Structures are given as structure tokens and as C-alpha cells.
Amino acid sequence: MTFARDPLIRDFETIPRIPSWVTSGRVETLEGVAFLSGAALAHLHVVLGQADVPHSLLRERLALCAAEACVAYSGRPEGARELRDAVHLLRPGDLPGPAGETYLVWRRAVERPVSIKALSRELPSLDATRIAGWLDVGQGGPVTRASTVLAAVQTEAPRADVSALVLADVALAQALGWDYIVPLLAAGLTRADLRKRGDDLRLACHRAVTASAIEAVRLAADLVRRTAHLKTVAPKLRAKGAGDAVEMFLTRDAVAPAALPLPDRAARRLCDRLVDLGAIRELTSRDTFRLYGV
The missing domain is CATH 1.10.3290 (Fic-like fold)
Structure with a gap:
């Protein structure tokens, strides 16, 4: 059974928008x-x-x-x-x-x-x-x-x-x-x-x-869309504990590198790598005490 033509069910790529008569109702x-x-x-x-x-x-x-x-x-x-x-x-x-x-x-x-x-x-x-x-x-x-x-x-x-x-x-x-x-x-x-x-x-x-x-x-x-991309790039990560780290990003709004199940330097490198891959974002726009999220 396929849901691709049902306007209420998400198709393969996107969740449908709420009908315009709801969003523009006055x-x-x-x-x-x-x-x-x-x-x-x-x-x-x-x-x-x-x-x-x-x-x-x-x-x-x-x-x-x-x-x-x-x-x-x-x-x-x-x-x-x-x-x-x-x-x-x-x-x-x-x-x-x-x-x-x-x-x-x-x-x-x-x-x-x-x-x-x-x-x-x-x-x-x-x-x-x-x-x-x-x-x-x-x-x-x-x-x-x-x-x-x-x-x-x-x-x-x-x-x-x-x-x-x-x-x-x-x-x-x-x-x-x-x-x-x-x-x-x-x-x-x-x-x-x-x-x-x-x-x-x-x-x-x-x-x-x-x-x-x-x-x-x-x-x-x-x-x-964002979590699907993160799951796509996850197999490219080789650091020990990377899988658990990815799971944290998939479930939490924001994550500090220190909270990841990796040594501090490895955690920061993993975050930088995921940012370079477009899988997560740096949320603070600063050089220290950074937080990251999908």
C-alpha cells in the first residue's frame, strides 16, 4: 500500500503542509x-x-x-x-x-x-x-x-x-x-x-x-530532513562512541561536546566533522563553550 497520493500522509520526501485555509484563516x-x-x-x-x-x-x-x-x-x-x-x-x-x-x-x-x-x-x-x-x-x-x-x-x-x-x-x-x-x-x-x-x-x-x-x-x-541527513552521514564516522553521540543529536535540542561519550578532544573533532558534513549546526556563534544541534 502506498501513501504517496494521500494529502494527509507524508510522502517519501516531505511532510505535507497544513492546508492554506487553516494557515490563513481570519x-x-x-x-x-x-x-x-x-x-x-x-x-x-x-x-x-x-x-x-x-x-x-x-x-x-x-x-x-x-x-x-x-x-x-x-x-x-x-x-x-x-x-x-x-x-x-x-x-x-x-x-x-x-x-x-x-x-x-x-x-x-x-x-x-x-x-x-x-x-x-x-x-x-x-x-x-x-x-x-x-x-x-x-x-x-x-x-x-x-x-x-x-x-x-x-x-x-x-x-x-x-x-x-x-x-x-x-x-x-x-x-x-x-x-x-x-x-x-x-x-x-x-x-x-x-x-x-x-x-x-x-x-x-x-x-x-x-x-x-x-x-x-x-x-x-x-x-x-535534518535527521535523515545525519543518519546518512553517520556511517562515515570512525570515532569510537560516534554512534552513541549521533543518537544524542537525534534526540536532544542541544549538546555540549563535554556531554558526548568521547574524550574531550575527540568530541570536539566529531562535532566539527559533523558541522562540515552539514549534519549538525553550531548554535552559539562563539569560539568557546559551544553547543551543537541538528
Whole structure:
């Protein structure tokens, strides 16, 4: 059986784009926006079902976007580059700082399948009973459930924006039957949106999910191409431990040479070799303390 002619299924080379009537939709009513978000989520659901999508890497990239948005909500200046530094260059015993801690929360949230036990570890300021109670309040469609959970958490814990957004994405994932969180809400909402309630919040969440799902599909297509190239050049690598190193690049947003399972000099040479082959990128644009990723 071939899927080459099915517009919803990835062909041999590319993941299809979301239809233009979804990406360019300019509707204002709650019903219309809900229809577009449903279409975007349905398309993303199909994309996530493709085996060659690097799921762990995709979730890490989306987690970085979510963390960047949450840091911006708090009025802090750190962007993606600073967040990567705060986490990947962290030395034993050092603290990541407020922005780095936000990024760590999102990274931990996407690492494991959704469960109350895992969430209570990832969100240590909230106990398991409260988390379970909040997730039970969501009713209706996926985005409606997510917005209800978001409002419930913020009402009871008004300073827990990051936890509220994580749990809203959990509610969305549960409603869609996804085993893992796929961060979609935070990157599409504004600080003002987080203070809305009722239909206004639902409208904002539908718009956020639509925009983020479109971006997630684009990112998935890009990562499929990039990881396919990395897998193609991997057999050319002769360094001992290169296979394990490649696997790290296939699953992580960013990697420091020191984290690779090779001696320091060999790790740096491997990274340079992969950059020369066009298989990975140097992410920091500096000469020292470099980070690399697909």
C-alpha cells in the first residue's frame, strides 16, 4: 500500500503542509476559531504518527519555545540562546537561575509519558492530589479542556503560570490520546491572555493552538530532513562512541561536546566533522563553550 497520493500522509520526501485555509484563516467567532484549531490539531496528530519524525527532538525544541515564552511573560530578557546556556553549561552544584529553572521544568515535562506521579516530580511545588483534581475539571473538546485546566490552576495558584501551562498541555495531550506532552499553548499565548477567563480565554487558547500546531508541523518537517541527513552521514564516522553521540543529536535540542561519550578532544573533532558534513549546526556563534544541534 502506498501513501504517496494521500494529502494527509507524508510522502517519501516531505511532510505535507497544513492546508492554506487553516494557515490563513481570519475568523473571529469562537466556533470558527475552534474549527481551525481542530483542523490544525488533526493534521498535527497525523504528522506525529509518522515513524520518521524525531519525536523526542521535536518535543525538546517545542519545550524550548514554551520556556522562552514563559520567561518573556515574567519580563525577563533571556532568549533561546541564554536558556540553552543556563541548562547545558550548568556545572555540578550550580543553580540554573529562574529562567534556566523554567526551561528545566519544560524539558522534564516532555521527557516522560504523562502520569500524575511524573508530574508531581516535575512540578514539585504542587502535590499529586491537586494535580489530579485540576486535570479532572476539564470537560468538552481538547482545547476547551485545556483552557479550563489553565484557568483552574491559575485561580488556585495565581503565581504558577509555568505549572498552569504545563498542566494545560497535559490536558490537551490526554484529550487527544497522546502519551507525551507536546507543548503548544505557551508559545501562542500572550501575558494578557493568561488573565482572561471564560470564552475570552477559550478563544485565545484556540488561536494559540492553531498557530503552534502550524509551527510544530513545519518544525517536524524540517527535523525529518535534518535527521535523515545525519543518519546518512553517520556511517562515515570512525570515532569510537560516534554512534552513541549521533543518537544524542537525534534526540536532544542541544549538546555540549563535554556531554558526548568521547574524550574531550575527540568530541570536539566529531562535532566539527559533523558541522562540515552539514549534519549538525553550531548554535552559539562563539569560539568557546559551544553547543551543537541538528
